[in-house]
Every structure is written in structure tokens, then in C-alpha cells.
Amino acid sequence: MSNSLQKWVGRNRAPRVQITYDVENGGAIEKKELPMVVGVMADLSGHPKEPLPKLKDRRFVEIDRDNFDEILDRIRPRLDLSVPDTAKGEGNLRIELEFSKFSDFHPESLVQQVPRLQRLLQARHQLRDLLAKLDGNDELDSILDRVIRSTEELRALHDEAGQAADDQAAEEKPADPPAAEPS
Structure with a gap:
């Protein structure tokens, strides 16, 4: 049995494109299948x-x-x-x-x-x-409503959030390797 790629594909996955042609061999007509090979250059x-x-x-x-x-x-x-x-x-x-x-x-x-x-x-x-x-937490809802209405509290919250983000960024920054001591 031939180990061609076409036969391997036929055993493992049915090809989507099958190209065949008729060949006369000693008076009998045989169907020959051409392999479908696609090359893409990109x-x-x-x-x-x-x-x-x-x-x-x-x-x-x-x-x-x-x-x-x-x-x-x-x-x-x-x-x-x-x-x-x-x-x-x-x-x-x-x-x-x-x-x-x-x-x-x-x-x-x-x-x-x-x-x-x-x-x-x-x-x-x-x-x-x-x-x-917030879903079902009336106390938190009223606190946030009050903060949103109060400009000063909103600024304080914004500054606090900015500081927290800066702190988080500083924590995520990898530590510098220690300097090598002179020999």
C-alpha cells in the first residue's frame, strides 16, 4: 500500500476537494485521483x-x-x-x-x-x-450618593483613588537588583 500524503489524508480526514480523471488502461477505464495541493505565499x-x-x-x-x-x-x-x-x-x-x-x-x-x-x-x-x-446595600448606596453630590468629598475620593493606584503601581514595579559589592 502506498504511503502517499493523499492516501494518509483519505484515511484520516475526508478531503473536501477530490479531482479525478478517467484513464484508459488496456481497454478498461480507471478513475485516477489527482492530489489537491495548495501553496500560499504570503x-x-x-x-x-x-x-x-x-x-x-x-x-x-x-x-x-x-x-x-x-x-x-x-x-x-x-x-x-x-x-x-x-x-x-x-x-x-x-x-x-x-x-x-x-x-x-x-x-x-x-x-x-x-x-x-x-x-x-x-x-x-x-x-x-x-x-x-450596591445591590440591596442601602447604606453603601446612600454613602455613594452623598459622595457624588459633595464636590469636596468627590475630590478627596479621587485623590485617594489616585494615591491607591500609585501605590499599586509601585508595588507591581520589579525591585532593582542589589548592587554588587566591590571585591
Whole structure:
């Protein structure tokens, strides 16, 4: 039995395209099947940090649903873009996106790669949590209502939240390695 790729595909997955032709062999007509091979030449790397090899030095890569993430990790598509900053309403926002697996194309993964969007999503989650805590908590509801109506208390709350964010950012910053002592 032949070990051709076409026979392997036939045993493992039914091909979607089958091309056959009739051949006369000693008076009998046989159906011969042509293999369906598709080659795609494309620059799928986006904006690579390092230049790609010359086209003549590149080789075809077989991609299927089983090795897609592995190939994507090897190619590592990257986008370096400047997009309008709709959050501030003015100027542009420079973003750099890298993809190493198919799930990196999901909106949540994209947000994790853009620090400003990550902070906005975090604020949204905090507001959702606050809304959940407000449900049925009349005391907290009245406190927040009073704070919103009072400009001074609102400023104090804003300053406190800003200080808490600064403290959190300082905690997340990696510590500098200790200086080496002279020998």
C-alpha cells in the first residue's frame, strides 16, 4: 500500500476537494485521483522586529488544525500601529501586538497587550463589582450618593483613588537588583 500524503489524508480526514480523471488502461477505464495541493505565499509576519530571510531561502510550511499554534509561535506575527486615541479624544495611541497562539486574537488577549486598555478593562470590572455590592446595600448606596453630590468629598475620593493606584503601581514595579559589592 502506498504511503502517499493523499492516501494518509483519505484515511484520516475526508478531503473536501477530490479531482479525478478517467484513464484508459488496456481497454478498461480507471478513475485516477489527482492530489489537491495548495501553496500560499504570503507575508503573515506583520511588522517583524528582525528582517525576514530572502524569499528564495524560505521553505513551504505545512499548516493544519493540529499544528497551527506551533507554526504561529514560530512565525510570531507582530503589529506595530498608531491608532486614534478615542479614550482621550485626541492624538494617537501607539500599540504593539504580538501573536503566538490562536487565542491571542481574542479581544481579551488583545486588551491585555495594551496597557491603557488593560487599565480601562480593570476599571470596568471594578465598577461591575461595585454595582454588585450596591445591590440591596442601602447604606453603601446612600454613602455613594452623598459622595457624588459633595464636590469636596468627590475630590478627596479621587485623590485617594489616585494615591491607591500609585501605590499599586509601585508595588507591581520589579525591585532593582542589589548592587554588587566591590571585591
